[in-house]
Amino acid sequence: MARQKKETEKVKPVETQDTAEVVNETAEVKEEKKLPSDIDKILRLNRQYKKVYITKDGFAHPEGASKVLVEKATLYDNPYFK
Numbered sequence: 133m134a135r136q137k138k139e140t141e142k143v144k145p146v147e148t149q150d151t152a153e154v155v156n157e158t159a160e161v162k163e164e165k166k167l168p169s170d171i172d173k174i175l176r177l178n179r180q181y182k183k184v185y186i187t188k189d190g191f192a193h194p195e196g197a198s199k200v201l202v203e204k205a206t207l208y209d210n211p212y213f214k
Contacts, residue, residue, distance in 0.1 A: 167208075175210045182213045 167175070174192050178184050183195040185205035193201050 171208065175208060176212050178210065179212045179214050181210055184208050184210050 170190065171186055174186055174190065175184060178192050178194070181194040185193040185195065185197060185202040185207050187193075187202075187205040191201075191205075193205065195207065
């Protein structure tokens with residue numbers, strides 16, 4: 133009897149909304165570990181806020197601040213939030 137080769141199918145992962153969220157969450161975790169020292173200092177000073185907008189000039193605004201104040205700012209999750 134001759135042996136037949138079985139070909140295995142290569143399955144490509146399908147990106148769904150759930151998998152995209154997991155990938156984004158892991159990316160956010162990596163970003164938190166690589167915070168620049170000046171951003172890290174600002175977040176430590178604002179421990180009372182879970183999320184903080186920080187402008188390029190170093191101004192910090194809590195989440196929910198006026199859109200005018202945060203239009204060019206970056207929103208950070210504060211790892212020091214208590």
